[in-house]
Amino acid sequence: MAFYFRSAFCNREVTNINDDLRIRTLFDRILQLLSSTQPPETASGATLVQCIAQINITNLPELINCDIKQEYDQIYLLINHITKRLDSEVQHAKINLLQAAKNGPMYGCLSGINALLTIIHHDKYNNQKQINEWRIVFDHLIKICLEIASITGPIVSSSSPEGMMPMELTDISGKDEDESSNGQITSQMLLVCCWRTIKEISLLFSRLGQIGIKYIQNENQYRFINLKQVHIICNYYMEQLLKSRHCGAYELAYTGFLIICEQLWSSNCDELCNLPIKWIENGIKMVQENNLDKNKLCLTRRSGGLPFYLQSILTDEPIKQRGQQRTYVAKLMETLLNIIQNDPDTIQIDGQVLENSRKIHAYNTVRSFYRNQRFANDVFPYIERGLHLSITGFTSSIWMIRNSATLLLSTIVQRIFGPSKTKDGEENLSKKNSMTSREFFNKYPSLFHLFYQQLQQTTSTRSSIESLSSSCLFAILLILRRLYPSPLDGIDCSLTLDKLLPFVIKCEESPLLRIREHSSKALLALIHHDQYSTIINQQISQLMKQPKDKIRQNSLHGRLLQINAIFESMKKNHLQFTFDSSLSLQDMLSSLEWCIYQIHKINTPAWLIILQYTKNNCSLTQCCYLELLYNIHCQIASNDLTNSITHYMSNIIKTADKVTIGSDDLTRILTRLIIRLENVQVQFKLFMFVEQTRTELSFVETLVLENHLSLFENNLRQWVTDLLLTMDLFNEQLYTKACELLLKINDKTHNYERLTRRIVELIEKLRRPMSLAASFNLISELLPLCSSSKNNDEDLIKLVYDRMNDFVNGESNDECACAILNLLSKARSCLYNSCYAERKCQYWGLILKLSSFPSDAVRETFIKVTPLIIDDQRLSGVFGANCYLTQNILFEYFTCDALLYSTSDLFVNLVVNLFIDLLREINSSDEDEEEISLDRRLWPSSEGYNNVFVTQNESCDHYCACYGKHLLSALKKILGKSSQVNIDKTIAMIRDQCNRLIDIQTEAYNRFLIRQRSTVRLNLMIEFLRITHSLQGIQLEKLPQQWTSHY
Missing domain, CATH: 1.25.10 (Leucine-rich Repeat Variant)
Structure with a gap:
């Protein structure tokens, strides 16, 4: 619509009376949109007012009731007019903000002013009179925006802005039951009004900064805005960033303040150029002296706008030499990291022990710098130290510090290894998200000593591995599992990974399941492929030597996980496992059968000895041991192993009622083993086990992935x-x-x-x-x-x-x-x-x-299956890969099928019904003149809108038009064998709709509200009536001549 508007009227004067009426109607509609409570409609109004400002309208002063008779600037007049409307809405907001949110939210007018400010050619204003006029406008805008911010600020600065409803805004006595029942909706309306208003003010101030800051030389030499006004704007941003608790408010304030700081760093005025330096020095001093106002900064919102405030100041700090760090970024990072390292976790205030808010703010702020790609080179020297502090933060007794340390760790890990390249993330890491252990520890050598020290301390005793301090193991193992061995490990390198190996193996005893799982993955980063069989044999031998009555289930489970992880890696790398000469398969099976059940001898007074089998109650260890046997069976074929596995499975299946945790994993491994062993007899028992444990989903999922199911x-x-x-x-x-x-x-x-x-x-x-x-x-x-x-x-x-x-x-x-x-x-x-x-x-x-489906996936399938339906050589090769041509051939065969019958009533009705369905699909709610609206999805790409909408709709409209032509072409061919009486009702209905749509489109043409889909729909209806010889009574003369020339 905006494209049609510009192409029709830009670069020419509107002097025709018809154009005058259309412009007046459009302008009234724009003002309605700018005062709408629907954000998409205000966006529509903003774009349209930007369009209308670029049209040479000779009688614009009359449209806006302005007495200016001399030469004028259209943009200036429009901004002035919308500002007056904004003043009126502000006065209503002062009286009752709730009513203003319902009847006249201020963000629409602000959005329209912002749209006009973006198209101002401020370089062309050399006349002092024009400059003075703009100064007055900008000064008024700054004052009114500050006034609006003072009205809406308490809402977005509330500790819970989502449900904020100040008592002074509500008239309890005047409420009825219906209104009170909608209180939550009202509070949301109020919040949307307030934060969007703050957003538009932030964008407006950034526009003023872009227009005026570069012209400021000193206090007396400026063009549009002066030094005092710049300070006022900057103070507003600081207030919003440090006080607002609604993320929408302070994130948009960050965007605007970023633009302002960019202008300040490059300003010709020394005072303005030194402002960012002054701010960041005060900010660092404020952090060092612990002058952060806890009442203003919100810990639960990742420190609110504080990280955004510091980032916006430093993003455009000049770099003195290429490749060097920026001075104040380095200074701030040092300060924040020192606070994290040296500050205690708790402080005493009035005899109460509270969390150290300064340390939490430091964690959150430094994380934001690691996360921002624009500071990638600046924070690179601090990655090692930041990782060190995030790992030690895991041992804090304060939950908020542990939480902040966790977020910092995930950010730095992503900075080092990159974002995840796989859908399942941690389960199957891509090689692109990994690096060799040699490369990692050469980049960050101090981390090796940290890892060694932490692993040694936390795994030294059983009590230490079960304490809170062992939670740092999770962070260390999370990093180690992203490494893989290098062929050059140990060559010309003082960092020997073998030192970490015994400690990582010791992590098998952790009571935390995730640590045991990560230790099995991290183990692979420390051993080479040629060590796999050796490590497995050592692990199994140690497990066999341990007393059965003293080993803990956690330790057993962790060790089995580590062995299975090595087997899985061997499978991926096509490596073969062999037992050592000192270890045999039979010995392992006899020594480790207690992983499934234990045998107790019960001596009776007589000579009879009874053997009592006691089942291992931990399903997780049972599952891991069966998986170990499965892995060995894949490597070594043995009848003894097969018999043992069959015996174990039978015993486990018999005691299905005692399975607690891990039943899904147990079902999966049992299913895989039965398929591997081709044991049909146990399969019947497995069906009963699955039903008793209610693990049908795991069972079926495993079968879907298996290939050998023939038996x-x-x-x-x-x-x-x-x-x-x-x-x-x-x-x-x-x-x-x-x-x-x-x-x-x-x-x-x-x-x-x-x-x-x-x-x-x-x-x-x-x-x-x-x-x-x-x-x-x-x-x-x-x-x-x-x-x-x-x-x-x-x-x-x-x-x-x-x-x-x-x-x-x-x-x-x-x-x-x-x-x-x-x-x-x-x-x-x-x-x-x-x-x-x-x-x-x-x-x-x-x-x-x-x-007719517009989806690419459906079209692709349609192209593939059509040759199975129609045997036609044209559907092969490049020709058949074209969806439009495939559809054309399909309609040919359909028409031929329809003509085979003496009467084609069924097929005519089919085509007519498909045609009516098509008209419904492309119907753009034009049934009523009052429902004509502006569909921004059909606009050309502009700031804030995604051009994907235009591409999808244009493709959809074109495809609908082609499909409609195919339908009408088929109808024309088969209509001769059918009685047209059968579709008389349809013809009458389409004739009525056609005349009505012609009236609406004619009116829409006069109001610049033409919609592409309505035009497609009208063309198809007229063509239908032409084919059925029913154009009589259609008022084609009302349409513009260029529309009817081909009829």
Whole structure:
């Protein structure tokens, strides 16, 4: 719309009376938008007022009721006019801010002024009279903005701004029950009004700074704003950054203050140029002397705006020499890190022991500098020290300090290793998020000694590893697991990683599960591939030698995790494991069977000795030991090992009722072992175990990932079928995975009619798109396998069509649409029957409807499945990869099918219904003149808006237009075999809508509210009426001539 507006009227004077009326109507609409309570509408008004300011309007003073007769500046007049409107809204806000938030929020007018300030060509103002006029305007804007900030400031500075509702703003006596019930909504309206107003003030002050600061030479030599006004603006920013508690307020204040500081650092005025230096020196002094006002700064909001305040000052600090640090950034980092290092965690105030707020602010502030990419070179020398302090902060007894240290650690780790390159983050780290241990410790040598010292202290005794200080192990192991061995480790390097190895292994005894898990991953960073078998043998030997009655479950679990982690790495690197000569598989199996259960001898008075088996009650250690046996079995084939595993599995499955934690992991490893051993007998017992422990999801997920299921397919197929037939839908994830599993193992000779009916019934109850897609994919495989009587077959296919139509005509989802396309292609033999015109028509209706979906994923699937539906050479190669051409061929075959019948009423009705659906989809709410609105998604790219909207909508409109032309072309060809009486009602309806839309579009054209989608819709309706010879009574003469020239 804005593009049309500019192309039609920019660079020419508006003197025509019709243009005059349209400009007046548009200007009134802009003012309404600027006073709207809807933020998107105020954004629309701001962009439109920017457009109208660039049009040469000869009678602008009359439009805004201004008496100026001499030469004037349009931007100046518009800013003046909107400022008067802003003054009125401010007066209402002084009386009752709540009513102002409802009826006249101030941020809309401020947004319009900001939009106009961005297009001011301030270099062209050389006339002193014009400069003085702008000085008056800017001075008034500064004063009114400060007044607004004093009104809205208490809301955004509240300790809980989301629910802030000052008592003086409410009239309790005058409330009725309905209003009181909407109190939460009212408080949110108030908050939105206040923080958006603060946001616009911050942006407006930054615009004034950009316009005026560069012209200031001294106190007496300036152009638009003077030194005093600059100080006022800067004080406002400092007030907002240090007092506001709403992140939206202080983050936008940061953006504006950043622009101001950039202007100050490069200013020609010495006083202004020294302001940032003065501020940062005062800030450092304030931090050193502990003069931070705890009542102003909010600890729970990451210190609020304090980090933003310091960053905005230092971001544009000049660099004296390339490659060097900036002076004051280095000074601030040293100060903050010294506070973290030397300050105690607690302080005493009036006899109360409280957390040291200065230390917490230092943590949060220094973290913000590590996080900001613009300070990457400046903070690089402090990464080592910052990492050191974050690790030691883990041992603090104050939760807020531990929390800040955790955030600092994650920021520095990301700064060192980069953002995560994998979806599952910590579970499977990418090589791009790692580095060799040699490179890491050469960059940060002091960390090696820190790691060594901390690991030695915390793992020296059992009490130390179980104390609070051991939490720093998590931080150390988190870093070590991101390293991997270098071939040059130990060569020309004083840092020998072997020193850390025994301590990392000792972490297996930690009572914290995450530390035990991280230790197993960190171990791989310290050993080379040729040491894997040696370490495994040593670990197993030590485990065998330990007394069974003294070893703790935590220690056993941690050691087994470490061994399994090495085996996993060997598998990835295709390495072979061998036992040492001093250790045999049989010895290991006999010595470690207590990991599953223990054997006790009970002596009776007689000669009989009874053996009592006591189950290991820890499912986690059982699971890890079974995983160890699984890993060994993958490396070494042994009958003894197979028999032992089978025996262990049988005993565990028998005691399913005693499984507590780790049941999901236990089910996974049992499933993998049964498939590995190809043990069909134990499989039946596993089904019972899964049902007793309610771990069906883990069981099915494991089976979906396994490849060798041929021996178990029959049993699994029956189990999954029964599960789908009897399950409820409380767990849609299990249903989805079960469908995927059956899709993988279905029997091509089996009749799945009952199951197919069940899935078709369940589709109505499903909510997740993934579950719906899995259902349609499974039906595509099962439906061709259903063989029953003709009546039952017709009934089932009718149900399938109903479910597909329910989706296609309802809410669209790309994944489900792709699944339906696959169903239509794979089950074509069932769904498409040339003997039944009705079924044929249903089939074509779904295909054609899905071909109109604008999603790239659906279009790609459509291109892939169309050759399976239509055997045409044109669909191969580059030609077939074009969605528009594929759709064109599809309509050719559809038309040919329709013309095969003596009467084409069904197909005509189908095309007409598809056409009506298309008109509904591209309907832009033009049914009523009052509903004409400005859709900013159709605008050209401008500041603050994403151009993706324009690209998507333009593509959508073009695709809809092409699809509509295909429909009308098919209708024209097959209409001759149909009685037009069948569509007379549709023709009458479209004729009425067409005339109504012509009236609306004509009015919209006069008001600059033309919408592309409305134009596409109108063109399609007129073409439909032309094909059906029903253009009589259509008022085409009302439309502009350039629109009707091709009709």
